[in-house]
Amino acid sequence: MTVKRRYESAHRQEQARLTRRAILDAAAVLFVDPGYAATPLTAIAAKAGVAIQTVYKVFGSKQALLSALVDVTVAGDDEPVALPDRQFVADIRALSDPRAMLTRYAQHLAETHARMVHVMLALAGAATADPDAAAIWRKHLDQRRQGMTMFAADLAATGRLRPEHTIETAADVLWLAMDVRNYDWLVRQRGWTPEQFQHWYVDTVAATLLPPAA
Known part of the structure; x- marks a missing residue:
């Protein structure tokens, strides 16, 4: 029995x-x-x-369903593992070169955006008129900002950030560069390959945050 x-x-x-x-x-x-x-x-x-x-x-509720959909779409699964505890974060933190860290994140970013671009653009559009969607979009933006602040701190720990950048300003740059709307414009609308998008991300962020290569 x-x-x-x-x-x-x-x-x-x-x-x-x-x-x-x-x-x-x-x-x-x-x-x-x-x-x-x-x-x-x-x-x-x-x-x-x-x-x-x-x-x-x-x-x-409908709002709770939308919130769960955003979480699952961003994470790629429904497992109870926080994003900071996922493998790609461990991969990044195992690296000591900041450009290599950006390259590993760019790979993760392209994979994630390919999966979530339709849902996130729909959410952004719904947020302009629906209070429930707006609250979830705001939550998503806040979580992005928190994640990029953590990433900025990891980059700063290498000692290789340009001297004019603090963790806060570095997080601003990372937060802007990882926006799904960049992927939508370059890959879906302009026809770039995911590899071109990754190179753009690394080159753009490195040029802003890191000193010129010797």
């Missing part, structure tokens, strides 16, 4: 995970087109193939 209960519990957990994923996938499509404001939760439920009560049970 114990084995059976464990099996049933594992099965329920897997079903709950799949249901949550289906709802998030539906939201990722419909919040982009026709858009957040134009998409009722009933439409999300229908596309996900679940009852509307299930959507409310899993997420509680």
